[in-house]
Amino acid sequence: MAGRSNALVPPLSQRKWAFLMCVAGCMVPPAADLDAEGRSRFIAIVGKALGDRPRSIQRQFVLFLGLLRWLTLVRFGAPFDRLSRANQDAMLRWLLDAPLAKLRGGFWGLRALVFMGYYGQPEVWPSLRYRPSFNGNRLLHG
């Protein structure tokens, strides 16, 4: 697996994790209410996913996080994490529909990681009314 990192430690600094949690709270509002264990699970899932990606992808991800943080200076005069929720939302929606495919792609990757970190936690499934069973057929007819 040449070119791949097997890092077990999440490849982000504490500050960047805090920023990512801020973004996560915008993308998945219930993520803002995660308790300490939920946040730890989020970090573990995203950290593992990132750690398994090639270093070039990790670097691009960190770069994109930085871009998101500071791009808002131009439009709103403050970094992303100091904006109101409405302005944060506006910034993310601009990226979702960005004119450049690369920007849309970067945002898609960020969004996928956030969703993985939150919806990948079996602990949140009951709140989604998702309760899988190995014996689903027994539950089909009430």
Added chain:
Amino acid sequence: MVERSYDVVIVGSGAGGGTVAKELAHLCREGMRIAVLEWGPKLKDEEFTGREAEMAERLYFDKGGFLTRDRAMTLAFARAYGGSTVVYTGTSLLLPEEVLSRWGVPELEHADLRRRSEKYLTENNVHLLEKEKINDNNRHFLEACRTLGYRVAQFPVNVKGCQGSGLCNLGCPNAAKQGTNRVQLPVAEAAGVEVITNCRVERIGDRECLATVVNPPFGERSRWREGRYRIRARAIVVAAGAVNSPALLLRSRLPVRLPALGRYFTTHPALILVGEHDRPITNFYGHPKSYYCDHFVESANFLLETCMYFPFTTAKNLIGFGAEHADLMSRMNRMQMILVLAVDPALPENRVTVDSAGEPVVHYRFTDEVMDALVESQRVAARIFFAAGCRRVHAPAGTRFFLDADEANRLEELITREAFKLGKVSISSAHLMGGCRMGTDPATSVTDAWGQVHGVPWLFVADASLFPMCSEINPYVTIMALADRVAEGVRARLPELPAA
């Protein structure tokens, strides 16, 4: 480096490799040695937990998120004892005769392919699920298609003792799905075929494979010790899937030039669409995929299938984020889901290459026809959702996150090509085909109609990479039928091949 020697080495253990292994297994009784080299692990039964992130890591390349070069599409393909047959839904369709005609491979006759396919339908216990095992998600699709006058049919599936976990794509936790991990590989091993898991083949040389065994922290340990191996063989059959087979051959030093290698890659690009009912329905209980609608294949190049996915996959495939996204996600028990798949053309520029580290890179360009098919398929799916009683629908090309039932007559203006931007929409594929296509001309194909690589009598391919064009249906039965032919070709050729 440890050296090993076999008569036949098969790279990969999925629908192709598992079939070849079983079909050649009787040769072990004549003293021949056969090995299957599988990159992935053999999971223990208790390791099929149904937990999405965990199973994605254990079973899929890049956790199921392998991206095309431009990151516009994710490709899902597995590595495991049983390959992608561990993670498919077991839908078992025969290749339509008209599709085979379009493939245009002389010597590949429909009657022959049908006979071989039917053998695997029997072997894999393919049948129609009983009516009482059909959940609401599937039933609503069936009834809505009938209401709208769309052609709809039930999928035959290859299960035995299905408990309706709905977790097929994460590996059946009840060992019910009859993939090669449950049927062909155990038969092959009982006859003497050695299956070496956790063994990645890096390249192929002159009648040899160079491979490395590394055990991941899950699954059974490989029967070989960790380390590097040189494995010699009289014949080598590559069945590593439509991404890894061409990539492996591209990394290898072959004695011939193969200009078509890696090219003509097709994927049935797919979208997951969601409708929301105003009350809970049964959707994640029961087999997830019972019906399909091929009404629009000829006229508009897409087909629709029922499906039901897991929280992360579902969230990722909805467009957008924020409160409305979370709101929809909080009612998964009301979701009806449809998978739409586009019939995509086989183009030389859609191809697999390898990067400087030897890793596969998939180049894929969406044609206007495919984009149009994906947009139109969303309108049709929306009609089905509304006919099924959904109160609102989410479509990736929708001009808004939700389209309400009272807007059902405005779908042309509410689901538009302009709103459907690559990189914004989650397009995925699990039907990976081509890259080592069959044919007669070495300029435009890689193997002959028996899977033998042009000009290399000891090298064969036996997986979906053989498809000259897409199959227009779920492909695994066709892969097995082709692999059955390849096995026959290997058997016929072996006496002529010198010892390794």
